[in-house]
Amino acid sequence: MANPLxxxxxxxxxxxxxxxxxxxxxxxxxxxxxxxxxxxxLSLFINTESQEKWQTYENLFLACLRTGDDNTAxxxxxxxxxxxxxxxxxxxxxxxxxxxxTAKNDSELAEVLKEYEEILKNDPTIFSIRKRRAAVxxxxxxxxxxxxxxxxxxxxxxxxxxxWSELADLYLMLGSYEQAIFCLEEVVLVMPNSWNMQARxxxxxxxxxxxxxxxxxxxxxxxxxxxxxxxLELCDDYLRGYYGLKLTTDRLxxxxxxxxxxxQSSSDPVKGDLAPPSIDAVKKLNELATSxxxxxxxxxxxxxxxxxxxxxxxxxxxxxxLDRGTQKIER
Amino acid sequence: MAGAAEQQxxxxxxxxxxxxxxxxxxxxxxxxxxxxxxxxLQTAPKRLPLPKIREQRSxxxxxxxxxxxxxxxxxxxxxxxxxxxxSARDGKFLADPDARGKGKPNxxxxxxxxxxxxGMMKGNVxxxxxxxxxMGWINAFFSGYVIMKLPFPLTPQFKQMLQAGVGTRDLDVxxxxxxxxxxxxxxxLQPVYNFILGSNNAANQVTQQMAQSxxxxxxxxxxxEKIFNAEAENLEVVEHYYILDGVEDRxxxxxxxxx
Numbered sequence: 001m002a003n004p005l006x007x008x009x010x011x012x013x014x015x016x017x018x019x020x021x022x023x024x025x026x027x028x029x030x031x032x033x034x035x036x037x038x039x040x041x042l043s044l045f046i047n048t049e050s051q052e053k054w055q056t057y058e059n060l061f062l063a064c065l066r067t068g069d070d071n072t073a074x075x076x077x078x079x080x081x082x083x084x085x086x087x088x089x090x091x092x093x094x095x096x097x098x099x100x101x102t103a104k105n106d107s108e109l110a111e112v113l114k115e116y117e118e119i120l121k122n123d124p125t126i127f128s129i130r131k132r133r134a135a136v137x138x139x140x141x142x143x144x145x146x147x148x149x150x151x152x153x154x155x156x157x158x159x160x161x162x163x164w165s166e167l168a169d170l171y172l173m174l175g176s177y178e179q180a181i182f183c184l185e186e187v188v189l190v191m192p193n194s195w196n197m198q199a200r201x202x203x204x205x206x207x208x209x210x211x212x213x214x215x216x217x218x219x220x221x222x223x224x225x226x227x228x229x230x231x232l233e234l235c236d237d238y239l240r241g242y243y244g245l246k247l248t249t250d251r252l253x254x255x256x257x258x259x260x261x262x263x264q265s266s267s268d269p270v271k272g273d274l275a276p277p278s279i280d281a282v283k284k285l286n287e288l289a290t291s292x293x294x295x296x297x298x299x300x301x302x303x304x305x306x307x308x309x310x311x312x313x314x315x316x317x318x319x320x321x322l323d324r325g326t327q328k329i330e331r
Numbered sequence: 332m333a334g335a336a337e338q339q340x341x342x343x344x345x346x347x348x349x350x351x352x353x354x355x356x357x358x359x360x361x362x363x364x365x366x367x368x369x370x371x372l373q374t375a376p377k378r379l380p381l382p383k384i385r386e387q388r389s390x391x392x393x394x395x396x397x398x399x400x401x402x403x404x405x406x407x408x409x410x411x412x413x414x415x416x417x418s419a420r421d422g423k424f425l426a427d428p429d430a431r432g433k434g435k436p437n438x439x440x441x442x443x444x445x446x447x448x449x450g451m452m453k454g455n456v457x458x459x460x461x462x463x464x465x466m467g468w469i470n471a472f473f474s475g476y477v478i479m480k481l482p483f484p485l486t487p488q489f490k491q492m493l494q495a496g497v498g499t500r501d502l503d504v505x506x507x508x509x510x511x512x513x514x515x516x517x518x519x520l521q522p523v524y525n526f527i528l529g530s531n532n533a534a535n536q537v538t539q540q541m542a543q544s545x546x547x548x549x550x551x552x553x554x555x556e557k558i559f560n561a562e563a564e565n566l567e568v569v570e571h572y573y574i575l576d577g578v579e580d581r582x583x584x585x586x587x588x589x590x
Contacts, residue, residue, distance in 0.1 A: 226575035
C-alpha cells in the first residue's frame with residue numbers, strides 16, 4: 001500500500017485522519033535533522049527538497065485541521081508559507097482553510113468571506129480562493145449564492161471536475177436532479193475512468209427516477225443500472241456499485257414484471273436512448289449483485305486480508321439491504 | 332600495429348592530481364553554479380488574464396467532449412455539441428472578441444511573448460557562458476596530451492570521441508585526452524547532480540536544451556479563432572456511440588465466472 005502520508009486525506013475515514021495527525025509531530029521533528037542545519041555556503045551543495053516532503057506537510061495540515069489539532073496545523077502551514085511565499089495560490093487557499101476552521105461563529109466566518117472577496121477583487125484568477133469562497137458560502141447556508149459562485153467559476157474554467165461535482169452536490173441538495181445529472185456528466189467527461197463518479201451518476205439517476213412514473217421512470221432506472229454496471233466494469237470490488245446495482249435491479253424487476261406495455265413506448269429511437277434491459281439480464285445482474293455483496297460482507301466481517309478496506313458504515317448498509325431482500329422471500 | 336603488445340606510455344602521476352581531478356571538480360562545480368544561476372534567473376510564469384484562461388479551458392472542454400463522448404448519452408452529447416459549436420462560431424469563447432478576423436498576431440508586438448523569449452534567452456546565456464569559458468580554459472591549458480587509460484578495450488570508432496585534440500593515428504583507443512574527458516563529464520554528470528541537487532535540477536545543459544527544443548517560442552501565436560473553427564469541425568464529425576450500450580452483458584460475461 002502507498003504511504004498514507006502522501007495520500008490526500010480528504011476522503012479518508014476519521015480513524016486514518018487521527019492516525020495521521022498523531023504522526024505529525026514526529027514527522028516535523030524528523031525534518032529538522034543535521035542536514036538542514038548546515039551553514040549557508042555549504043548548504044548550497046546539499047538539497048533537502050522533494051515534492052513528497054511538501055505534499056506530506058499539506059496532508060498533515062489537513063489531517064490536523066480535521067482532528068482539531070490547530071497548533072500542529074499552524075506549524076505545518078508556517079513551514080509551507082516559508083517555503084512557497086505568502087502569495088502562492090495554494091498557500092492562500094490553505095491559509096483560508098485554517099482561518100475558516102478556527103472561526104468560532106458565523107460572524108467570524110463572514111469575516112473570512114470578506115477577506116476572500118478582497119483578494120478576488122485584486123486578482124480574480126486565484127481559483128483556490130474562489131473555490132474556498134464557494135465552500136464558505138455553502139457552509140453558511142447561502143446555497144444559492146454558492147451555486148452562483150460555482151457557475152461563474154465553471155463558465156471561466158469549464159474543465160474543473162472538482163467544481164463540477166461540488167455543483168452537482170449543491171443541486172442535489174436543492175432537489176434539481178436534472179442539473180445535478182448534467183454536472184455529473186461533465187465530471188465524467190473530464191475523468192472518464194473514475195468509477196466512483198460513474199456510480200455517483202447512477203445514484204442521482206436513481207433518486208430522480210423515484211420522482212417519475214411510467215416510461216420515464218423505467219428509462220432513468222435502466223440508465224442508472226447501466227451506470228452502476230459501468231462503474232463495476234471499471235472497479236471489480238466496488239461496494240457502492242454492487243449496492244446500487246442491487247437496489248436498481250430490485251426496482252427494475254418490479255417495474256418490468258408489472259408494466260409490460262410501457263416498455264415499448266420508452267425505447268424511442270429518435271432520441272437515441274437505449275432500450276430497457278431484458279428481464280433475464282436484470283435477473284442475472286440482481287443475482288450477481290446479491291452474491292457479490294454477500295461475499296464482501298462476509299469476508300470483510302471476518303477481516304480477511306485484502307478485504308478490510310471497506311468502510312464499516314457501508315458494510316452495515318449492505319448487510320441491511322441484503323436482510324431486506326431475504327425477508328421479502330420469507331414472506 | 333598488431334595489437335598484441337599493449338602500448339605502454341609512461342604518464343607523470345601528477346597528471347592525475349593536476350588535470351584529471353581539477354577538470355572533474357570544476358565540472359561538478361559549474362553544474363551546481365548553473366543550477367543556482369538558472370534558478371535565480373527564472374521568472375515566475377506570468378498569470379494569464381481571466382478571458383485567456385476561459386478561452387483555453389473552453390477549448391480543452393471541447394477536446395474532452397470529443398475524446399470521451401462515449402461516456403454520456405446521445406441526447407446529452409448532441410445538446411452539448413450543438414451548444415459548443417454555436418458558441419464557438421459566435422466567438423463567445425474568445426478572449427478578445429474585437430480582434431476577430433484580424434489574422435495572426437505578430438509575436439513581437441505582444442509584450443507577454445517578448446517576456447517569454449527574454450526568459451529563454453536568459454536561460455540560454457546561463458547555459459552557454461560557463462560552457463564556452465571552461466572549454467576555452469581546457470583548450471588553452473590542457474590540450475594535446477592523454478591523461479588516463481580506460482581499463483577496458485574499445486573499437487577504433489571511439490577514437491574521435493576519446494582522443495579529441497590528440498592527432499596521433501596509432502594511439503590505442505583506450506587512451507583518453509583531456510578535452511575528451513571534459514566532454515565525457517559534460518554529458519555524464521547528471522546522476523551526480525541528481526544526487527547532490529535533487530532530481531529536478533537545472534544543472535545539466537543537455538536536458539535543458541532538449542526541453543527547450545520541444546517548445547517553439549513562436550508557435551503559440553496562432554489565431555485563436557482559427558483554432559476554434561477547426562475544433563468545431565472536429566466536433567461535428569464525431570460519430571457517437573454510448574459506452575453504456577450493452578454494458579450489462581459485458582459485465583455479466585466478465586463477472587459470472589468469478590462468483
